[in-house]
Amino acid sequence: MTTAYQTSTSRDGAPRLPRRPLDTITAPLAEISGRSSSLIACPPGRFELAGQTHDLPRYLFLGPAGGADPIRIGIFAGVHGDERASSFALLRFVQLLEENPPIARGYCLFLYPVCNPTGYEDNTRHNRNGKDLNREFWRNSRQPEIRLLESELAAHALNGIISLHTDDTSHGVYGYAHGAVITRHLLVPALAAAGEFLPVNKDGVIDGFRARDGIIRDSFEGVLRAPPATKPRPFEVILETPHQAPQYLQEAALAVALRAILDEYRQFIAYAQNL
Numbered sequence: 001m002t003t004a005y006q007t008s009t010s011r012d013g014a015p016r017l018p019r020r021p022l023d024t025i026t027a028p029l030a031e032i033s034g035r036s037s038s039l040i041a042c043p044p045g046r047f048e049l050a051g052q053t054h055d056l057p058r059y060l061f062l063g064p065a066g067g068a069d070p071i072r073i074g075i076f077a078g079v080h081g082d083e084r085a086s087s088f089a090l091l092r093f094v095q096l097l098e099e100n101p102p103i104a105r106g107y108c109l110f111l112y113p114v115c116n117p118t119g120y121e122d123n124t125r126h127n128r129n130g131k132d133l134n135r136e137f138w139r140n141s142r143q144p145e146i147r148l149l150e151s152e153l154a155a156h157a158l159n160g161i162i163s164l165h166t167d168d169t170s171h172g173v174y175g176y177a178h179g180a181v182i183t184r185h186l187l188v189p190a191l192a193a194a195g196e197f198l199p200v201n202k203d204g205v206i207d208g209f210r211a212r213d214g215i216i217r218d219s220f221e222g223v224l225r226a227p228p229a230t231k232p233r234p235f236e237v238i239l240e241t242p243h244q245a246p247q248y249l250q251e252a253a254l255a256v257a258l259r260a261i262l263d264e265y266r267q268f269i270a271y272a273q274n275l
């Protein structure tokens, strides 16, 4: 797809990085939802920042019925605006689901491909207020994107939360396992699947945290997660790809990792229901 990038100049006259319109992501998703019976483009979350109105795009993917109540999973990308591979990975995953809907059998997927729209446009980690949004959750943040996403997290009572990121300090794929005990058992097959495309980071310390086989159990404060009082805890996975790797490999790795998580969790739920 060709894209008209805008260049802009800051107030002091210094050139800025090229801007990247949000529709580089929303246009292909609109095209898919226009012909899909499974992908629904919801009205975007609208918020004000620095005197301008912005849209936070939201989608639903309804998989084929699985017998029980749909399992509700939220997938969040682009919390850091300069990690565009995460947003495009979610687009690629939607394309995969569209070609093969049974991947989402039994699921209702709440999809947020660009959680930091101004950072995405500016190609910056932070939002246009200069905040790292992934340190602001459940800390009485006044950032409008956080308020919006917190209300989504509270409203949808998700069974699982998956965040997609890229890391410019990592040579391989890895993940954080938080929330429910099942989470690390979901990460194992996810990393194995991603490992078909990119190496897994097996270092003993990753991102300053102790890690084992590419899995970290610790966490920064304020990352995107379920409301603190939620019981039982949903599973909470953060997947990270090496930022320097070719983008198509990062997208492929994340898409197959997502598929592996859905497969594994569906089996877990089926097993639990038969106990």
Ligand SMILES: [Zn+2]
Residues within 6 Å of the ligand: 079, 080, 083, 165, 166
């Ligand atoms: Zn990130």
